[in-house]
Amino acid sequence: MASENSYLDYSSRNDRLSGGARRIPIETPAGSFYVWTKRVGNNPKLKVLLLHGGPGANHAYFEAVDSYFPASGIEYYYYDQLGSIFSDQPNEPSLWEIDRFVDEVEQVRYALGLDRDNFVLLGHSWGGILAIEYALAHQDHLRGLVISNMMASAPAYTAYAEQVLMPQMDQDALSEIKAIEAAGDIDNPRYMELLIPHFYEYHTLRMPAAEWPDPVQRGFDHINQQIYVSMQGPSELGMSADAKLAAWDRVNDLEKIVVPTLVIGARYDTMDPAHMEMMSERLPRGHYLYCPNGSHMALYDDQQTYFAGLVDFLRQLPS
Numbered sequence: 346m347a348s349e350n351s352y353l354d355y356s357s358r359n360d361r362l363s364g365g366a367r368r369i370p371i372e373t374p375a376g377s378f379y380v381w382t383k384r385v386g387n388n389p390k391l392k393v394l395l396l397h398g399g400p401g402a403n404h405a406y407f408e409a410v411d412s413y414f415p416a417s418g419i420e421y422y423y424y425d426q427l428g429s430i431f432s433d434q435p436n437e438p439s440l441w442e443i444d445r446f447v448d449e450v451e452q453v454r455y456a457l458g459l460d461r462d463n464f465v466l467l468g469h470s471w472g473g474i475l476a477i478e479y480a481l482a483h484q485d486h487l488r489g490l491v492i493s494n495m496m497a498s499a500p501a502y503t504a505y506a507e508q509v510l511m512p513q514m515d516q517d518a519l520s521e522i523k524a525i526e527a528a529g530d531i532d533n534p535r536y537m538e539l540l541i542p543h544f545y546e547y548h549t550l551r552m553p554a555a556e557w558p559d560p561v562q563r564g565f566d567h568i569n570q571q572i573y574v575s576m577q578g579p580s581e582l583g584m585s586a587d588a589k590l591a592a593w594d595r596v597n598d599l600e601k602i603v604v605p606t607l608v609i610g611a612r613y614d615t616m617d618p619a620h621m622e623m624m625s626e627r628l629p630r631g632h633y634l635y636c637p638n639g640s641h642m643a644l645y646d647d648q649q650t651y652f653a654g655l656v657d658f659l660r661q662l663p664s
Contacts, residue, residue: 352386352418360384369456371427371449375440381431382453385411386420391488391659392463393421394454397564398470400441400590401572403429406564407469409644413652419659424453426475430567441572441589447478451486460486465659467491470641471577474499477595480602489662490606491655494641496620498594499584505617506583510548518543522582531579540580548615549581550642558645581615581641599627607632607658611639611647632658 355361365384370377383404393414395407404423414421425431427440427449454464465488468476473495480490496502511519518539525536541554550557557565578585585591606628610621618635625633634654639647 369453371452373440375437378427378433380427381425383423386415388418388420390463391419392459393419393465393467395423396468396472396475398472399573400471400576401428401569402564403567406561408560417656428569428572441575443478446475447482450479451483461488463488465489469493470495484604487604490604493609494614494616496616497596497624499590501620503583515543548613548640551640551646599624603629605630605662609634611636611643613640615641
């Protein structure tokens, strides 16, 4: 790993003036835009690009890595995908497609100079979908892959929500949540008043919402709802039938991903931990990290387990 002196030596980096922050030009079918990235650390052998969830969330909730990656000499990049708060936010629904996002990640990779000798892609939640799709298209550029808190099948994710998680909820609250969704009234404050205590505090981040760490609060406060609702649906209670990702399924393609891959699951996740363990078994070089006290945001509510396992995987990646 990089020594402390070399890890903090940015003298030869072309982003030194800006403290590692860059706006990268992206070409899309709807024109040219900019996305925001920020580098932390300096390690030519290990560089991790962080793909946030949502879709339409942002990099902020990843800031917990600041407490763990620098001490291990890991160079890493925050990145707001197109449409997210620090990047351009075009009002162009045609851009919110998986293939277009995959092409964006490839353009970011190229601009940052990441390659198969050092490049690890870490995707959380929706970022996990994007990471899987990127690996299927461009794994020749990857040294390693991390799929955090995401199943390889949207229908299986929705079925888990409907068959396992919803029956555990307060049924009166669930009925009211469903009624609000059916009426298309998701901007009603009552919607989140019900979801937060009856679902999010159990399965998204297991602590009172008023105590959620600042990076999580900032991440959730700036979700691009146009992207989120069109691709996922209005909440984390599975995917809406008309969402763009509703039929997405790559279970049978996992065997094609041959780079070392870590799958992270958690006991109380919105995602089925057994499914995520199965994913690790189908991946030719798969590993599984289970967070027994964690939820969808296990990087906060089972933080020690999450980062100990993640850092160990990254440090043991073969050259």
